Amino acid sequence: MEKLVVSVNGIPEQGGVEMTSAQTLEPAPQKRKAGASSGSPLRKFAIHIAPPLIVLILFLGFWELAIRLADVKPYLFPKPSDIVKAAAENGHNLLVSVRTTIAEAVLGFAFSVILGVAFAIVLALSKTVERSVYPYAIILQTIPIVAVAPIIVIWFGAGMNAIVMIAFLIAFFPILSNTLIGLNSTEANMKNLFYLYNATKWQTIWKLRIPAALPYMLAGMKISCSLSVVGAIVGEYIAGIGGLQGGLGYAITVASTRLQTAYLFACGLSAAVMGIVFFLLINALSNRLLRSWHDSAING
Amino acid sequence: MNSTMLAGSSPGMAVGSGDQSGILVGMQNIGKIYPNGTIAVQNVNLLAGEREFLCFVGPSGCGKSTIFNMIAGLTNHTSGELAVLGTTPKEARKQNEIAFVFQEHTLLPWSKLIDNVTMPLTLRGVSKKERMQEGERVLELVGLKDYMKVLPRQLSGGMKMRVSIARALISRPKLLLMDEPFGALDEITRQTLQDELLNIWCNDRKMTVLFITHNVFEAVYLSTRVVVMTPRPGKVADIVHIEAPFPRTNDFRSSPEFGGYVHAVSESLKH
Numbered sequence: 178m179e180k181l182v183v184s185v186n187g188i189p190e191q192g193g194v195e196m197t198s199a200q201t202l203e204p205a206p207q208k209r210k211a212g213a214s215s216g217s218p219l220r221k222f223a224i225h226i227a228p229p230l231i232v233l234i235l236f237l238g239f240w241e242l243a244i245r246l247a248d249v250k251p252y253l254f255p256k257p258s259d260i261v262k263a264a265a266e267n268g269h270n271l272l273v274s275v276r277t278t279i280a281e282a283v284l285g286f287a288f289s290v291i292l293g294v295a296f297a298i299v300l301a302l303s304k305t306v307e308r309s310v311y312p313y314a315i316i317l318q319t320i321p322i323v324a325v326a327p328i329i330v331i332w333f334g335a336g337m338n339a340i341v342m343i344a345f346l347i348a349f350f351p352i353l354s355n356t357l358i359g360l361n362s363t364e365a366n367m368k369n370l371f372y373l374y375n376a377t378k379w380q381t382i383w384k385l386r387i388p389a390a391l392p393y394m395l396a397g398m399k400i401s402c403s404l405s406v407v408g409a410i411v412g413e414y415i416a417g418i419g420g421l422q423g424g425l426g427y428a429i430t431v432a433s434t435r436l437q438t439a440y441l442f443a444c445g446l447s448a449a450v451m452g453i454v455f456f457l458l459i460n461a462l463s464n465r466l467l468r469s470w471h472d473s474a475i476n477g
Numbered sequence: 478m479n480s481t482m483l484a485g486s487s488p489g490m491a492v493g494s495g496d497q498s499g500i501l502v503g504m505q506n507i508g509k510i511y512p513n514g515t516i517a518v519q520n521v522n523l524l525a526g527e528r529e530f531l532c533f534v535g536p537s538g539c540g541k542s543t544i545f546n547m548i549a550g551l552t553n554h555t556s557g558e559l560a561v562l563g564t565t566p567k568e569a570r571k572q573n574e575i576a577f578v579f580q581e582h583t584l585l586p587w588s589k590l591i592d593n594v595t596m597p598l599t600l601r602g603v604s605k606k607e608r609m610q611e612g613e614r615v616l617e618l619v620g621l622k623d624y625m626k627v628l629p630r631q632l633s634g635g636m637k638m639r640v641s642i643a644r645a646l647i648s649r650p651k652l653l654l655m656d657e658p659f660g661a662l663d664e665i666t667r668q669t670l671q672d673e674l675l676n677i678w679c680n681d682r683k684m685t686v687l688f689i690t691h692n693v694f695e696a697v698y699l700s701t702r703v704v705v706m707t708p709r710p711g712k713v714a715d716i717v718h719i720e721a722p723f724p725r726t727n728d729f730r731s732s733p734e735f736g737g738y739v740h741a742v743s744e745s746l747k748h
Contacts, residue, residue, distance in 0.1 A: 366583050373549055373577050374597045375570060384599070388587050470586040470628055 285344025293352030340412030347408035359393025540711020
């Protein structure tokens with residue numbers, strides 16, 4: 178009763194008000210586009226790229242100068258110039274290592290996406306299955322990967338298979354848990370609507386729950402892609418094989434035993450760059466898929 | 478169904494050819510008690526015939542939404558008899574003759590309008606050609622034919638609700654259930670949509686609308702009958718026949734007759 182609204186006096190032209198809101202519809206997306214790319218490229222550089230770049234240059238300069246002045250031996254703490262030199266001298270080896278690690282991380286990540294999403298769908302289809310299986314998935318996740326890695330090496334043999342397996346195990350859980358949360362957080366109203374229109378369980382999964390879970394799935398992938406690089410390198414520490422095909426993890430172990438500290442730095446930095454690039458790729462994919470309808474991609 | 482049980486056995490028809498032959502919803506002594514003992518609805522008797530526009534009006538907690546959910550088959554009644562389209566609610570739903578509109582627009586944010594409105598047909602496996610045809614028809618009905626390829630987020634609240642109504646109309650339902658559909662809209666948009674809904678209903682030759690609202694003015698403006706409900710426990714306090722002819726316009730909103738009906742419904746609500 179408190180919500181009674183006085184509406185006795187009429188409004189002259191009923192259609193008019195809604196039409197104005199309809200007309201503002203077209204310019205809206207353009208306005209957003211214009212806002213995103215505001216200003217010239219130079220301005221964008223000055224605001225977004227220049228400040229961190231200046232910090233980087235200052236940091237490297239300070240590093241170079243401090244080590245030079247203190248006269249620290251390169252095998253204890255290399256200067257930036259030492260690292261660049263080491264990377265250039267071992268350029269070919271570094272490239273092969275990077276390529277190997279990329280292959281392992283991408284494979285592990287791909288398996289984690291396929292199996293993580295598939296597993297989440299199975300769990301989401303039945304509350305009973307979820308209740309009985311999910312706790313074990315959590316327990317599996319809490320076992321430190323380094324602790325089980327030797328077993329994986331025993332089962333899969335040293336080399337590529339075991340390393341991919343370790344990268345997969347580390348990247349799997351964030352995708353599983355995120356996708357499952359996404360599948361379970363479909364709006365009750367939407368589910369009711371599908372139910373009322375006699376949708377089958379599969380129709381509800383394919384046409385409602387999976388698309389609604391996509392933002393969660395992609396958030397899980399953003400976490401997992403960096404983790405898969407970590408997993409690949411950890412895998413190489415434990416199961417890496419030598420020779421020409423060794424990955425970054427193997428190169429790092431070798432460099433550290435030989436006290437090639439500068440090259441060790443170069444390998445570490447390469448791994449970092451790899452992780453960042455991988456993340457940016459997944460982030461771009463995420464924005465592309467969600468751009469049109471999800472707030473995270475529109476405002477972010 | 479015993480006609481002496483019924484508070485309003487002859488639907489207040491001002492247009493069309495409503496008669497007793499087609500009873501879409503029949504409720505006899507319907508009651509709903511939740512497991513925790515709360516009585517949501519008690520002793521509700523009601524018949525809804527063809528071409529009726531029935532508004533359920535009442536404050537929060539009077540059981541209007543419970544009645545909606547029982548007719549839709551989302552929840553079961555615990556006593557009495559309920560028939561929808563001559564059968565149980567769950568069976569009735571399978572005939573694809575019932576449609577639903579909620580207060581939230583419940584549109585899929587990733588689907589274009591045309592895909593949103595044709596969703597009920599897609600779920601039934603209707604061919605793409607027919608889907609497109611019907612989709613264009615209902616979008617034209619609500620004045621959004623030019624926005625077929627647009628995503629819901631680009632629309633205003635009122636437009637989203639129109640799409641939601643279009644989606645409900647796509648299967649040419651005999652029974653349209655609306656649960657406070659205009660509750661979240663501003664007053665001006667609300668009145669526009671009321672007029673559009675009445676137009677669609679007047680032009681349709683068979684559809685019955687069951688409309689839940691807490692707005693007395695809205696109930697009087699739209700209905701052939703207003704079912705007044707009171708809370709704790711949810712009961713039908715009164716059924717007010719609105720005899721004003723269709724189509725109704727703003728003149729009706731400002732007429733003394735309208736004020737009289739609003740007064741009558743408001744008085745019943747105080748019981």
